Amino acid sequence: MPEMTTGQAIKSAISLCLDNYEEAFLAGEDIGIYGGAFGVTDGLLEKYGEDRIKDTPISEDAIAGLGVGAAITGARPIVEMQFSDFIANAMDPIVNQAAKLHFMYGGTIDVPIVVRGASGGGTGAAAQHSQSLESWFCHVPGLKVVTPSGPQNAYDLLLASFVDRNPIIFMEHKLIYKIKEDVQLNTIPKTSELLGKGNIVREGSDITVVSYSNMVNTAKEAISDKKLEKYSVELIDLLTLSPLDVDLIISSVEKTGKLLVCQEAVGDSSVGTTVISKVVSSDAFTKLNTQPRLLSGLHSPMPSAKHLENKVIPQKEDIINSIIKMVENG
Amino acid sequence: MDLDKNRKLELFRMMLLIRLFEESLEEMFSRGILHGTMHLSIGQEATATGACLALDKEDLITSTHRGHGHCLAKGAEPFRMFAELLGREDGYCRGRGGSMHIADLSNGNLGANGVVAGSLTIAVGAAQSLKMQKKDNIVLCFFGDGAVNEGSFHEALNLASLWQLPVLFLCENNQYGMSMASKNAIAGGSIVKRAESYGIESSSIDGNDVEAVYQSVLTNKKEIISNCKPRFIECVTYRYRGHSKSDRNLYRTDDEINFWKEEKDPLIRFTSKLLEENIKKTDLEKIESEVKDEIKSSVKKALQSPESSQTNLEEDSYA
Numbered sequence: 220m221p222e223m224t225t226g227q228a229i230k231s232a233i234s235l236c237l238d239n240y241e242e243a244f245l246a247g248e249d250i251g252i253y254g255g256a257f258g259v260t261d262g263l264l265e266k267y268g269e270d271r272i273k274d275t276p277i278s279e280d281a282i283a284g285l286g287v288g289a290a291i292t293g294a295r296p297i298v299e300m301q302f303s304d305f306i307a308n309a310m311d312p313i314v315n316q317a318a319k320l321h322f323m324y325g326g327t328i329d330v331p332i333v334v335r336g337a338s339g340g341g342t343g344a345a346a347q348h349s350q351s352l353e354s355w356f357c358h359v360p361g362l363k364v365v366t367p368s369g370p371q372n373a374y375d376l377l378l379a380s381f382v383d384r385n386p387i388i389f390m391e392h393k394l395i396y397k398i399k400e401d402v403q404l405n406t407i408p409k410t411s412e413l414l415g416k417g418n419i420v421r422e423g424s425d426i427t428v429v430s431y432s433n434m435v436n437t438a439k440e441a442i443s444d445k446k447l448e449k450y451s452v453e454l455i456d457l458l459t460l461s462p463l464d465v466d467l468i469i470s471s472v473e474k475t476g477k478l479l480v481c482q483e484a485v486g487d488s489s490v491g492t493t494v495i496s497k498v499v500s501s502d503a504f505t506k507l508n509t510q511p512r513l514l515s516g517l518h519s520p521m522p523s524a525k526h527l528e529n530k531v532i533p534q535k536e537d538i539i540n541s542i543i544k545m546v547e548n549g
Numbered sequence: 550m551d552l553d554k555n556r557k558l559e560l561f562r563m564m565l566l567i568r569l570f571e572e573s574l575e576e577m578f579s580r581g582i583l584h585g586t587m588h589l590s591i592g593q594e595a596t597a598t599g600a601c602l603a604l605d606k607e608d609l610i611t612s613t614h615r616g617h618g619h620c621l622a623k624g625a626e627p628f629r630m631f632a633e634l635l636g637r638e639d640g641y642c643r644g645r646g647g648s649m650h651i652a653d654l655s656n657g658n659l660g661a662n663g664v665v666a667g668s669l670t671i672a673v674g675a676a677q678s679l680k681m682q683k684k685d686n687i688v689l690c691f692f693g694d695g696a697v698n699e700g701s702f703h704e705a706l707n708l709a710s711l712w713q714l715p716v717l718f719l720c721e722n723n724q725y726g727m728s729m730a731s732k733n734a735i736a737g738g739s740i741v742k743r744a745e746s747y748g749i750e751s752s753s754i755d756g757n758d759v760e761a762v763y764q765s766v767l768t769n770k771k772e773i774i775s776n777c778k779p780r781f782i783e784c785v786t787y788r789y790r791g792h793s794k795s796d797r798n799l800y801r802t803d804d805e806i807n808f809w810k811e812e813k814d815p816l817i818r819f820t821s822k823l824l825e826e827n828i829k830k831t832d833l834e835k836i837e838s839e840v841k842d843e844i845k846s847s848v849k850k851a852l853q854s855p856e857s858s859q860t861n862l863e864e865d866s867y868a
Contacts, residue, residue, distance in 0.1 A: 242678075242681065244677075244681070270681070273712075275708065276704075276707060276708065276711065278704040278707065278708060280670060280700060280701045280704050281670045281673065281701065281704035281705055281707070281708045283670070284669070284670020284671050284673065284674060284701060284704075284705065285670055285673050285674040285677060285708065286674060287670070287671050287674055288611075288659075288670065288671035288672060288673060288674020288675040288676070288677070288678070288688075289674035289675065289677050289678045290674070291659060291671070291674075291675065292609065292659070292674070292675040292678035292679070293678055293682065294674075294677065294678045294681060296674070311664055311667060311701065312667075312670055312671070312701075315663075315664050315667060316662075316664070316667060316671060318866075320652075320660065321865075321866070321867065321868050322645055322865055322866045323642060323645055323646040323650040324641075324642050324645075324646055324650060324651075324652035324660055325640070325641060325642030325643040325645050325646060325652075326643075326865060326868075327641075327642070327652055327654055328652055328654065328659075328660065329868040330868075331868075360863070360866040361866045361867065363867075383868075384868035385867050385868050
């Protein structure tokens with residue numbers, strides 16, 4: 220098992236798709252000679268040529284629309300939005316087209332497209348290059364939303380997303396790109412059954428912590444901290460946000476009786492509020508012995524300065540304090 | 550090149566089919582049988598007919614909210630279209646799409662689109678597929694004059710030209726984007742000049758002259774395939790009915806509408822031309838009678854189709 224970064228793992232998965240599907244191609248801004256704004260596609264142009272690694276003008280609407288049109292006519296596009304904030308320029312092809320065509324054309328058309336984008340803050344890139352907009356897409360029937368947290372799951376989820384027949388929004392938090400681990404280079408799966416399944420990162424019995432994307436890594440650090448050594452914390456990485464692995468969350472909360480959701484995204488109308496509403500409207504409600512809590516990003520655009528960014532994004536200490544408070548008072 | 554008689558009669562039949570199909574919809578709407586709204590292309594039949602009949606079955610089209618004509622001319626069955634508008638199980642989309650969203654892949658129709666300019670980048674993507682598959686076919690992308698002020702129009706033309714994709718952009722300039730006159734909406738005044746500025750060979754033609762549209766699409770298709778470059782046609786036409794069913798026509802005069810109906814109507818003009826060319830009136834009357842029967846039996850069959858199923862609406866969102 221080679222050790223690789225998340226960026227390299229995603230590139231390996233993309234290469235495998237290109238090797239095995241001649242109808243697969245990449246399109247996006249600066250994905251060719253530049254190698255992608257975050258280096259994910261570095262070297263792919265040399266390997267696959269400009270007919271398959273297609274550098275585009277700065278035209279997010281056209282990049283996404285191109286992908287939709289290609290997907291419905293037999294191609295398998297993987298398109299990149301560079302900073303996922305720019306997806307705002309591509310909302311029509313994604314929300315009104317990709318998500319709707321299968322349904323509104325009576326099931327006669329599939330839209331197998333993967334739309335990748337780099338999300339999240341922590342890099343000082345400020346308000347227009349740091350957002351976590353994943354919940355926008357969870358609100359749209361017809362889309363699936365995938366948020367890896369590290370090399371292995373990014374590799375496996377990219378392959379599953381490629382195999383899936385639906386449009387996939389694949390959000391890669393910028394801070395996961397350089398995380399390293401040994402990666403099992405699995406072959407392309409026959410089905411996309413991995414999508415929609417969360418992962419129990421650590422089992423525990425005192426409290427359930429639900430998280431996704433890079434916040435899972437912050438939560439891992441938090442629950443490994445000495446201050447929490449006397450607590451048994453169960454940590455769930457959602458991995459796919461739509462469809463959501465509701466059963467996994469509910470069965471965990473039924474066991475622990477406590478639910479803390481940690482996310483970088485703004486809290487209102489978010490993944491976290493959905494998770495909490497699913498739990499409190501299920502049978503697990505009666506098992507709760509304290510009110511669920513959502514630890515989210517502040518309701519503020521992302522600031523540039525490091526100390527302000529740290530104020531907006533939940534930090535390790537915030538998670539530790541929330542867990543202690545909930546377990547001690549519960 | 551003059552068309553042979555049979556081809557001319559096919560053009561006549563299709564224009565008539567579209568006209569009578571939409572008049573039949575109007576009639577059903579006024580009787581309260583049809584739910585929702587619709588956008589009628591009555592007056593614009595020559596563009597849809599000339600363009601689609603010049604294509605092969607393997608050529609692809611993308612269509613617009615005013616797309617009944619495109620759909621029929623690309624080969625769709627009137628029965629299944631009526632069934633769709635009536636919300637029946639036999640409809641092309643099982644009642645989930647309705648008037649604005651009929652796709653018919655078996656005939657190369659990638660679907661009508663409810664968003665103005667929504668299909669332009671999709672057409673570019675479909676053309677990218679054709680190029681990858683090394684096919685000698687094109688994508689004909691229908692859109693209206695309203696679409697040329699959307700950003701995606703410009704992004705799509707730019708990309709198609711840069712990547713030399715086999716797309717024929719066909720602008721149906723019916724002179725109004727809902728109530729907004731195109732002369733008040735298009736800075737610089739020329740749609741064709743905009744297309745030319747992207748290095749795309751472009752022309753403007755009489756969109757109510759069915760033979761002119763047919764010949765232009767035929768020629769442009771050949772050029773696209775031999776030169777691997779997109780092309781652009783503006784078809785100048787006019788819609789007689791309002792934008793949709795809620796339109797009170799406050800933005801134009803009766804005189805203007807009547808001028809187009811009386812002087813420029815594509816069916817009247819083509820009928821006169823055919824008669825001048827010594828095609829027998831009885832031949833045309835026979836076609837008219839056959840088309841009327843087809844419409845009548847299609848409506849009857851559609852009304853007999855069961856209501857579309859309400860189950861699995863959530864599951865049907867996903868492949």
